[in-house]
């Protein structure tokens with residue numbers, strides 16, 4: 001559905017986005033991650049047609065964004081980082097204005113407005129001037145204008161930026177809801193945000209795409225955690241002799257059932273399920289009980305820190 005090829009954007013001597021390619025074919029919530037200055041906003045502005053790429057192409061739903069942008073933008077909703085919201089306008093008037101800008105005809109407008117207002121729970125704020133709303137409600141107004149016309153692609157630039165924990169929880173619930181009918185690309189530099197919402201992450205560092213991975217795979221590394229009974233003489237030795245196992249570290253008992261924990265690092269490229277089968281057989285053959293065998297989960301914050309350099313974009 002979304003096909004991005006060799007996309008770059010320069011601002012003078014600064015390369016904000018550098019030769020980025022990816023495709024998104026399924027309906028999902030995709031996190032666009034990176035430190036400040038990594039190129040997220042530039043990428044989102046290009047995806048939503050607000051900024052021309054210096055090089056590369058974007059196809060959305062089969063349409064080329066360059067040349068067919070009107071068709072693409074009809075099916076797209078965009079929440080910019082800093083929404084140009086007019087403080088003196090009433091919420092209702094602003095949303096009506098946004099619907100006009102989106103080309104939603106008079107006939108369909110009441111239904112479109114009602115849907116966006118219901119989804120964002122703005123019903124009792126419609127007659128408030130936008131400037132008097134709290135940050136959370138202003139953000140909801142931004143989301144409401146983005147979802148007018150039921151777009152199949154939603155691009156949300158830091159949707160929870162500046163929200164308090166309760167507002168953040170509400171916004172996340174809303175995004176999950178919206179994702180039932182649309183692909184959502186959201187940018188953030190907070191890994192917990194990704195953890196709470198996304199199925200897949202694209203990580204930018206200095207404008208380059210340094211990772212494109214599903215979260216389940218990202219969380220797992222090439223290490224298994226084993227908890228087994230201590231009734232075998234040299235279980236660690238037997239495990240260490242398995243061809244898939246690189247190292248075995250005994251981590252001590254768990255204090256509960258007399259079991260012993262082991263961390264088993266596998267050789268690079270090892271098929272983890274095959275290794276797990278062999279490890280389980282080895283434990284049972286040695287006469288010990290097998291209590292638990294599971295992949296070790298990685299700390300996502302650390303993964304992001306390892307992948308990204310904090311400097312931001314390159315200056316040539």
Ligand SMILES: Nc1ncnc2c1ncn2[C@@H]1O[C@H](COP(=O)(O)OP(=O)(O)OP(=O)(O)O)[C@@H](O)[C@H]1O
Pocket residue numbers: 011014015016034035036037038039040041042043081189312313
């Ligand atoms: N209009 C502009 N003119 C010149 N340089 C710009 C412009 N907009 C962005 N940049 C530069 O491009 C790089 C990428 O910026 P961008 O705003 O896309 O990053 P970001 O990942 O969204 O950062 P943040 O998390 O701080 O919003 C930065 O080095 C920024 O200074």
